[in-house]
Amino acid sequence: MIRAVIDTNVLVSAMISREGNEALIVLAISQGLVVPCVSAEILREYSGVLQREKFGFSSDEVEALLGLFQRQGVLLEAVPITNLSPDPDDDKFIACALVGNAEFLVTGNKKHFPQVPHAGPKIVNSAELLEFITLELGAK
Numbered sequence: 001m002i003r004a005v006i007d008t009n010v011l012v013s014a015m016i017s018r019e020g021n022e023a024l025i026v027l028a029i030s031q032g033l034v035v036p037c038v039s040a041e042i043l044r045e046y047s048g049v050l051q052r053e054k055f056g057f058s059s060d061e062v063e064a065l066l067g068l069f070q071r072q073g074v075l076l077e078a079v080p081i082t083n084l085s086p087d088p089d090d091d092k093f094i095a096c097a098l099v100g101n102a103e104f105l106v107t108g109n110k111k112h113f114p115q116v117p118h119a120g121p122k123i124v125n126s127a128e129l130l131e132f133i134t135l136e137l138g139a140k
Contacts, residue, residue: 037100
C-alpha cells in the first residue's frame, strides 16, 4: 500500500469537483490503495478549512470525508518541525510524512514544499500520484 500525506488543498479540490484527479485520490483512499498519514493537527486543519462558509460544503459531506481519513488513515504523533516550508502552516504535513515514513506528500501547491529532507517523501500533485498508482497496479 502507498502511504501518503494529503495536503488540505487536495481535499478542498476533491469536494469542489467530484470528477477531478483530487476526487480520484479520495477514491483511492476509500478503496485502500492509498493509506493517508494524518496527525491530530492535520485533522483539525482539514475540519476547520472544509467547514469554511465560503466553500458551502455540507456538514454531512465534511464529516464523511473526515471519517474516511480516520478509518483508513494512520494517526501519528508528529514531532514539530519548523522552517521546512515557506508557509509555516505546512510544516506539520512534512513532519507527519517523516514520522509516518510516507512515500508521498500530495499537494496542489508544490512550491510550498521545496526543502523536504532528502530521505523524506516525494512531493507530488494528484495527477502524479495517480500515475504512480496506475503503474503499481499494472506491475501486479
